[in-house]
Amino acid sequence: MTRRARTRPTPTLQDVAELAGVSVATASRVLSGYGSSSPEVRAKVTAAAAKLGYRRNSLARSMITGTTHTLGLVVADIENPFFARAARGVADVAHRAGYEVLLVNSDEDPATERAAVRTLGDKQVDGLIIAPASADGGAHLAELVGRGTPVVQIDRVLPGIESDAIVVDNEAAARRVIEHLAALGHRRIALLTSQGLIHTNQARLAGYLQGLEAAGIPVADDLIRMAQYTREAAVREAEAVLSLAEPATAVFTTDNLMSLGAFDGAQRAGRSVPDEVSLVGFDDLEWTTIVRPPLTVVAQPVYELGAAAATRLLERIEGDESPARTITLATTFIVRASTGPVAAATRA
Amino acid sequence: MTRRARTRPTPTLQDVAELAGVSVATASRVLSGYGSSSPEVRAKVTAAAAKLGYRRNSLARSMITGTTHTLGLVVADIENPFFARAARGVADVAHRAGYEVLLVNSDEDPATERAAVRTLGDKQVDGLIIAPASADGGAHLAELVGRGTPVVQIDRVLPGIESDAIVVDNEAAARRVIEHLAALGHRRIALLTSQGLIHTNQARLAGYLQGLEAAGIPVADDLIRMAQYTREAAVREAEAVLSLAEPATAVFTTDNLMSLGAFDGAQRAGRSVPDEVSLVGFDDLEWTTIVRPPLTVVAQPVYELGAAAATRLLERIEGDESPARTITLATTFIVRASTGPVAAATRA
């Protein structure tokens, strides 16, 4: 009924072989460049392939070779600059090695993540890079690993899985921040973090607490805030912490969205930075340097995180059987103008 | 030599069938839920599958069904918030429909793009969404389309390809910007755009020119700047345009990176915004509202761009054979505090 003749079937290896007057086996040999073949045959086959516009069917190839040259990548949200940059690191390394990447957003939802991991497994990815959300356990990851598909975790790490992991030294980073603020005389230092992302945030909280202890500053519960993961929530918490009876003189945020919200909150509350409140953010995004004052931040080696994960994964795929390793990357603390000494009025 | 026994071969449909005491055909029927089968058999098979931890091999399935449930997505750079958001739109729609997305960065390089499109084709994607870089022509896209794989272009559109496209009304957007600035008394309006991205930028340039004409403002060549696509280059051009003998009183930038650079450049040049120079950016990113003054921008419906592309592509995949269509989405002009009337000193 409907005319659909314009879609003629794609030429197959058999078509090429016939046109070249050789067997399928021979055609495959010359087009895939293995085994041996005579120059004349090579010429005939390549000519036939070109003439037909032959393109190999990777699916069929994968069926037999058992390798898809595809990597799975599961992140919370590709729109988050953190994951976007990590993804870029993964993609670059993968691409250079001739691998493609299958991307899935989990939105930090364990169910979505589980389904995604299964689907990617079904699609026979050669390996998986994941920023795991599920705190409950990684049965789905263990399943993959058990079937021989290597997994590399990034940013967070689920214990009990035989897999490599690339993380950042969050505790040290947070400790360093507090040290800096304490040296400037701050004693009312707020921590603004987000719910979820358990592992990462917990480490940053731990570092915060260690930092306070080292500086001899008592822990104040009203200064430790867990906001929903939205800009608005961060704004609210920042404003709240600045309007306490004894307000915070410094706010440390543990990721880029919270940092944005805190900056916004400080401005809206009419607090001058750093005179009335010092701000320290996480992740060195572009905006942190065009804002006034530019933001003091913990810069994570995000691109390297992704690149290292992909590199490690490819090593595993190539057959590396060494025991699983967790690689911890160092952060860089960049002091800019958003942090300064406590104002005389608020001191003591 | 090396012990690798821990990787036992993945169970196949045949294993399930044997354990359940039925044929492969029957096992396939119950696990894929087509045809008919008795309740007892269904129970036996599902039990066997569960016991073995059976997971279907999507590759084998795709071989026979001819569909991979995978979409290709080619963008310039996933790190660019514009593409990240569009990708999110694509991924959301795709995911909801049971499709996965294979992501490739082209870096605006035609050769990389061509190779990527070919590879994705080889991998038998069911459809492709692409922000095409190659101005030279879309032979690689035509090739795909010719083989029956639908293609949807986003943001830019290569002429002569039988494919749908989702774009934004760039001319109208730029015209609107100039109209706004002209109404504020500006006559020295600079356009800061980037090299490459031909189609999009050309449309914005056209809109700029139309806007000037409509306002009766003569075109000044020294105010039309094409920078390299880096923040630094944008900063330089912005500074340059502000230190002309007869400096620009307004700067219109045509994408988010240029906007960031221009904002930076105005600050570095010590020009107060909007008193000495008005700024209009493209793309409504988060930072545009925490910066002082907040930036007047052209907001593109980026998420919708990606979502619409995916929606259209899925329709094609489902068999829609209607003639190719180009859908043009409208932009929103958001006036914030970075634009204001020309200063009395510079006026006239």
Place this chain on the structure above:
DNA sequence: ACCCACGGTGAGAACGTTCTCAACAGCCCT
């Protein structure tokens, strides 16, 4: 009692490759 339809099932082809193996020719070496 006969026929037909129908639910349930299995055998085997098919998808498009790669890869193993055997066959064959030509050559060198003894």
Place this chain on the structure above:
DNA sequence: AGGGCTGTTGAGAACGTTCTCACCGTGGGT
């Protein structure tokens, strides 16, 4: 002259599914 090696080739199996088809039994309609 005979044996073995090397390079080139083709036949056919294999990968793990889905799907077509034929078969069987059963039950209902005539």
